[in-house]
Amino acid sequence: MKVRTRFAPSPTGYMHIGNLRTALYEYLIAKAQGGDFLLRIEDTDQKRYVEGATDIIYNTLKMVGMNWDEGPDIGGDFGPYVQSERKDLYAPYAHKLVELGGAHYCFCAEREKEVDEDGNEIICKFEDPCKKIPLEEARARIAAGEPYVIRQTINQTGKSKYEDKVYGIIEIDYDELDEGVLLKTDGFPTYNFANVIDDHLMGITHVVRGSEYLPSTPKYNLMYDTFGWERPIYVHLPPVMKDAQHKLSKRNGDASFQDLLAKGYLPEAIINYIALLGWNPGTEEEIFSIKDLEKIFSVERLNKSPAIFDIVKLTWMNGVYIRNLSGEEFYRLAEPYLADMPANVDKRALAAVLQPRVETLGQIKEQTDFIKELPDYAVDLYVNKKMKTDIEVAKAVLPEIKEVLFKQSEWNNDALFAALKSLAETKGLKNGQILYPARIALSGKETTPGGATELAVVLGKEESLNRIEQAIVKLG
């Protein structure tokens, strides 16, 4: 049978990393088996709907290369793919479930949380008195216009049992299961119910979701069983953590996919990194494109313990992706970050020195700030023991450097380096005694992307000579 998985986000306007990873695994489980990956929007909670949120979902999935085979925008044989458009479809199934004995009509007021004297929430199992109302009486009250919900009926005793692909056999006592609402007063289904109906109707073979659903899965199974439907294969995923105690969440202000993009992380690197948060290929390789992952992914290698999201390792991996880019591709990506560079700056040369030195595109700004404007630096920057330079050396050498550069007609790194190197030789100095002061004069910074001659190329001849002259004046 063809594998079918689904990503079913609710449109809340925020694609967080845990969610993205769930989508990735759903996608990979399908694709590794030549199956279909579908997109379904779960918007049954009208209060939480956020305008434009579905576009964020579409754009994110497209950007990382997770193409869906069926979805709200492209359709498919099992639509509609937006739950609010499926609204009328659920109620008949709910009433059917009542007939089959798997649910009942309930007229209770909405449950309120009880609090004890210390302000702690009292947790107790809900015993629904409406369960005892004869079906005919309940139907009469509904006919009379009384508001009602449909609630799941759980009469089973003993242990429920199912197998999860990552956690193994899960056994839970039926007694622990809450008789939750399936169809709300407003006629909308709850997640619990809509999920079962939609997954069945859409032919979903593998239900992939967070491990928080592990304890409520027996309730879904009961519904599948009562309807006489085949239970899906379950794949529950451990959470992605911010630290040992907290899940990554919107509330904590943790990075979303969008935030990472804005900081200059590449979609390919993000996908590669999160794929490895809870899954490993069993080899020592760790750089994978999504196409690679489609070939090698297997559910068996999914991990069951939570994983902490480590931005440091993601940053490293992003650096790997940046370095693997061709010079042309990197230039294209870096260009927007170089928009405010002065016109005389050789942006291509600059991009070339930047590429091995940045791990995120966002780091370009701090690396290039000295180009726009020479910082007002302290003269003791010219002192460097290892390079055997100090203020006196700089004072002596800078006019000579200016002279050499002034005469230089070929303005590229090799030519400049050769020229300054021969200056050092004729003066009987070490290379560093020429190059270090030159670099400081050109940049006004202790560390720079590239050496003296590389910076001279980036700045151009005129600006380079100008800065060296300023240094000579500064040193008096």
Add this chain to the structure above:
RNA sequence: GGUCCCAUCGUCUAAUGGUUAGGACAUCACCCUUUCACGGUGGUAAUAUGGGUUCGAAUCCCGUUGGGAUCACCA
């Protein structure tokens, strides 16, 4: 609180009864070098804990501890 789940270097993880417990990030040292990076070499660093089972346990069982989840007309 009841129930369910989890537990290997700081972090992500490998090792499905027999390894000097492996790799990657981070960290430290050294090399390369025109500063800083990149690259290269090497080092520090882990089986939470107590009992079993076994010739042999990170691995299987039980307890303890620590953490997480769940118990909504939210998904």
